[in-house]
Every structure is written in C-alpha cells, then in structure tokens.
Amino acid sequence: MVPISVLDLSPIVRGGDAATALRNTVDLARHAEQWGYRRYWLAEHHNMPGIASAATSIVIGQVAGATSTIRVGAGGIILPNHSPLVIAEQFGTLATLYPGRIDLGIGRAPGTDQRTMYALRRNLAGDYDAFPNDVLEVIHYLGPISPGQPVRAIPGAGTDLPVWILGSSLYGAQLAAALGLPYAFASHFAPAQLEPAIAIYRERFQPSRHLPAPYVMLGIGVFAAGTDAEAKRLFTSQQQFVIDLRSGRPGPLPPPIDDIETILDDRRRAILDSVLSCAFVGSPETLRHGLERFVDRHRPDEVIVTAQIFDHTARLRSFQILSQIWRER
Numbered sequence: 001m002v003p004i005s006v007l008d009l010s011p012i013v014r015g016g017d018a019a020t021a022l023r024n025t026v027d028l029a030r031h032a033e034q035w036g037y038r039r040y041w042l043a044e045h046h047n048m049p050g051i052a053s054a055a056t057s058i059v060i061g062q063v064a065g066a067t068s069t070i071r072v073g074a075g076g077i078i079l080p081n082h083s084p085l086v087i088a089e090q091f092g093t094l095a096t097l098y099p100g101r102i103d104l105g106i107g108r109a110p111g112t113d114q115r116t117m118y119a120l121r122r123n124l125a126g127d128y129d130a131f132p133n134d135v136l137e138v139i140h141y142l143g144p145i146s147p148g149q150p151v152r153a154i155p156g157a158g159t160d161l162p163v164w165i166l167g168s169s170l171y172g173a174q175l176a177a178a179l180g181l182p183y184a185f186a187s188h189f190a191p192a193q194l195e196p197a198i199a200i201y202r203e204r205f206q207p208s209r210h211l212p213a214p215y216v217m218l219g220i221g222v223f224a225a226g227t228d229a230e231a232k233r234l235f236t237s238q239q240q241f242v243i244d245l246r247s248g249r250p251g252p253l254p255p256p257i258d259d260i261e262t263i264l265d266d267r268r269r270a271i272l273d274s275v276l277s278c279a280f281v282g283s284p285e286t287l288r289h290g291l292e293r294f295v296d297r298h299r300p301d302e303v304i305v306t307a308q309i310f311d312h313t314a315r316l317r318s319f320q321i322l323s324q325i326w327r328e329r
Helices: 018-034 056-066 084-097 114-119 127-142 170-179 191-204 228-246 266-275 284-298 312-328
Strands: 004-008 039-042 071-078 102-107 163-167 183-185 216-224 279-282 302-306
Touching: 004 018, 004 312, 018 039, 018 056, 018 312, 039 056, 039 102, 056 071, 056 084, 071 084, 071 163, 084 102, 084 127, 102 127, 127 163, 127 170, 163 170, 170 183, 170 191, 183 191, 191 216, 191 284, 216 228, 216 284, 216 312, 228 266, 228 279, 228 312, 279 284, 284 312
Parallel strands: 004 039, 004 302, 039 071, 071 102, 102 163, 163 183, 183 216, 216 279, 216 302
Antiparallel strands: none
C-alpha cells in the first residue's frame, strides 16, 4: 500500500496566535503517529502571518520529542537561505537526538517575498546557480569524515540522514534524478508541471548510494468531513488563504464561509483552479474515488497531505477520516 504522510504548515488562524498554532502542530503529530502516517514534515516560510513554522528545525525537534515512531522532517528547508554547514549541523543534531527518524527535504524556492529575502541575508545574484553544489555540500557534511577533512559538521558527520529534493518545476526533478535522491513534488500548490516532472525524474534517475531506484512523493490537499457540504465549507478557509496570498495580501488562515462563490470573480477563480487542482474535498465515499484515481494515474511511491483547516478539531477529524479511507483501499 502506498504510504501517506503529513505536511503541516502550522497554520495561524485569524484571531489566534503562533503559540496555539505550534501546540496544535504537536497535537496533530501525536494523532498522526497513532493513525499510521509515515512522516510528519514541516515547511520553512518567512514573514507569513498565517504560518508558524519559520524556525523549522526547532519545530521539528519539538514534534520529534513529542512522538516516538513517526519520521519527522523538513518539507522543506530553503537552502539558499542558509549555510550548508549550518543545515548539516542542525539536522545532524536532530538525527543524533532522534536516530532513524529525521528527514531533510531541501528546496530552492524563496518561500517569501523579496524584501524578506534580503532580510535573510540572501545573496540573490548567485543563489540559484549555487543550489546543486550547496546540496552536495550538505550531503558531504552528513556523510563519513574523510581523512584530513578540515571542516566537519559536529553533530552531523556520519549520520547519513535521508536528503530529499523538493520541487514544483522540472528543475528539481532533473536535479533529484541526477543526484539519485528521492523527490517530492509540490502538487498541493503548484500542480501545473506534475506529470512532466515525474516523467523526467523517473526517466533520468541515476542510482546512487542513497537510493537504488526512483522514489516519488506527491503533495495533495485533503479536506474530509462527514458530508460533502461540510467538507466544502472547511475547504473555503484554504481557498480564501490562497486568494489573499496570490493577491499580495498574506494573512492568517480565515474562518470558513458558507458559499465561496459569493467572493469569486474570474481572476480569483483562475487562481484557485491553477493552485488547488490537486485538492480532494468531500465525504469518505467522495474522497475514496478521487484519491484512487489520483494514485492510479500518477503511481506515487508515497503521498504527503496538507490541510489548512480553521478549526483544529475539524482538522484532526479530517486526517483521521483520511487514514481510515487509506487503510481500506
């Protein structure tokens, strides 16, 4: 059976705060472990009023410390924001504290706006060109220490923790294939190049000491409830969040509304169609059919699920329903 995992953006809801969002993250992780999810990943975003996981490695440590078996990791770390050595040390420390449970997903997309990129001290002129070498540098620091190696990640050296390439375009697929690394595609928010990216990755994959054959994880959104109508209402929070974000007005996750059509025009509808075509919304029966079609069509090795749901109890219930559906497939 194709495993399922969780991608948590630690949503800060309207009227809430980051402290509550982070407590909810830990709570969801504990439940996800009980419900059989394979991984629990957190994402790096900055200057985002609706996302509390900016200090990603710290939140990963909290989640790993509150659970015992589920793998925990980054989906992902935006490597151009950091020194490769610092990331190797951070995740090497996590791997030392929680052996066999830590994943490092790496991406190159900014994850923020241009002013915040400068505030992060990014060298904007050379980041993209340096990305493949930075990935290799991280892997080098996490591998065995070579004789006479002058710079080492302590902790980190020798942990060989799994490194993934994350992407929403053909670039990440090509890089992951060339390096022989597992690949996670962000179809939950950028589905346009899903099929060509998977094809390129699988066709060009070069076996490595890290991975003998291609391994693809696909991101989707799932909004599950007892009825289709209830699930569609929960989904309106994510739809509003995406519209605000793509309109240059990022904010906390808004509460659901009864009818999303009342706020849609052609431009907003086009935004939703382009961003959320890999979102599955409905009752267990509705979801079962949609998810089966998705898996049969794309043949992922794993699926990672996100759900920006305003009410924490409803969010827990959505992930619980999904786990039950998945076990029955």
